[in-house]
Amino acid sequence: MSGPNDNFDPKQVAALDPAQIDGFVTEALSAIEASSTTAELKQARHDHAGEVSPLALANREIGALPPHARKEAGQRVGQARGRLNQAFAARQEALSVAEEEATLVAERVDMTLPVDLGPRGALHPVTNLIDEMIDVFVAMGWEVADGPQVESEWHNFDALNLAPDHPARALQDTLWIDPPSAGKLLRTQTSPVQIRAMLERGVPLYIISPGKVFRADEYDATHLPVFHQLEGLVVDKGISMADLRGTLDHLAQAMFGDVRTRMRPHYFPFTEPSAEVDLQCFVCHGESVGNPERPCRTCRSEGWIEWGGCGVVNPRVLAACGVDPEVYSGFAFGMGVDRTVMFRTGAPDLRDFVEGDIRFSRSILGGAR
Missing domain, CATH: 1.20.58 (Methane Monooxygenase Hydroxylase; Chain G, domain 1)
Known part of the structure; x- marks a missing residue:
């Protein structure tokens, strides 16, 4: 080794x-x-x-x-x-x-230095007016009710006493959800919220229901396929047409100042008797009627402006919601919020409301009455 x-x-x-x-x-x-x-x-x-x-x-x-x-x-x-x-x-x-x-x-930033701030935003004129209208009714003790935008045929038509052959159910007015057999649609009015409120909350009932509604309308200066309504409903003992008139007068004065209203007989399936509500022109106060030297663009020299519909709740609607029409009565009304903004501000074209231009919102809010 x-x-x-x-x-x-x-x-x-x-x-x-x-x-x-x-x-x-x-x-x-x-x-x-x-x-x-x-x-x-x-x-x-x-x-x-x-x-x-x-x-x-x-x-x-x-x-x-x-x-x-x-x-x-x-x-x-x-x-x-x-x-x-x-x-x-x-x-x-x-x-x-x-x-x-x-x-x-x-990278230190001096927070004391002045900076250029971005432009301030603005509420949409429709949103702003809905808030104002809500304030009027909440101050009277009413409640705000809301509901789905995709509704059932029963809530939107049947419970409101609109017969199966009523023209409003046709495709020219109603936007149906596929498949048609499902009976679903984009609500054509905020009235289904009133049906749901009676079913869920019971009576007595004092509610308003603002929101979007959908119809197969043309897109032009005075029509939109998507617009906004505000509807009110009262169901209680001893409610009459006089209560309705007083409520609408109060709302009109809150929105337009010292202005008169009038009611013209009309027909709605869900109210009986029914009426159209007109506002006395808050620009000319009727002085332009028959006076070619002082024409009024707001009312077209007619002295009155159509505002909305109203009436005493049809007993069939109360019965459909389980409310005894022999004991309770009520009234309902509704008006377009977008057109109310036009009345208050003089906005000439509804299409401006959906363009999303903040300059329009600022100008409208700045010129609101």
Whole structure:
């Protein structure tokens, strides 16, 4: 058996000399201390602790030493590399903190400086008027009711005493949801909310129901396929047409100031008797009628403006909702919110209401009565 091989070339392992190792460490520490940025420190780590750094190369030469010398050399190189790793970590932390502070200073925003603010928004005129109308009724103790925009045929037509052959059910007015056999439609009025309120809340009942409605109308200056209504319903003992008239007079004066109303006989399936409500022209107050020298664009010199429909709730509607018409009576009314905005502001074209131009909303709100 041969003995241990103690022969090795001292030049081959010169990098493992203690003085040489100390020199590597001193040079590396100087590079670490000289690094002023994390980028420079990264380069110093590559040069002095990377895979081709002097200490890494020296570590590879340990295998060329005889067995009895390897332990000491390994400890020496390991201690040197550990010392550098600690120095790198400490310097990395210090540089990161310094760079973060410098970034915060560079990106600091002076909150006391004046800035150019974006233009202020504005409520849509329809939204604004609905809020005003709601305030009028809430002040009288009424409640606000809401319902789905996709309605059942029963709520939208049957419960409101609209017969199966009523023209309003036809495609020229109603937008039906596929499949037609499902009996679903986009509500043509907010009256279904009144049906739901009687079924769910019971009586006595004092509610208003503002919201969107949908009809297959032309898109022009005076018609929209999607518009807004506000309807009111009262069901209680002893309610009469006089209560309806007083309510509408109060609403008209709240919306238009000192203005008169009138009722013309009309027909609605869900009210009996029924009437159309007209407003005395709040611009000419009727003085333009028969006076060609002082024409009025608002009422077309007719002296009155059609506002909405109303009437005493049909007993069949009450019975459909489980309310005894022998004990309770009520009234209902409804008007278009979009057209009411036009009356109040003189807006000439309903299409402007859906264009989404905030300048229109500002101009309308600024000129509202």
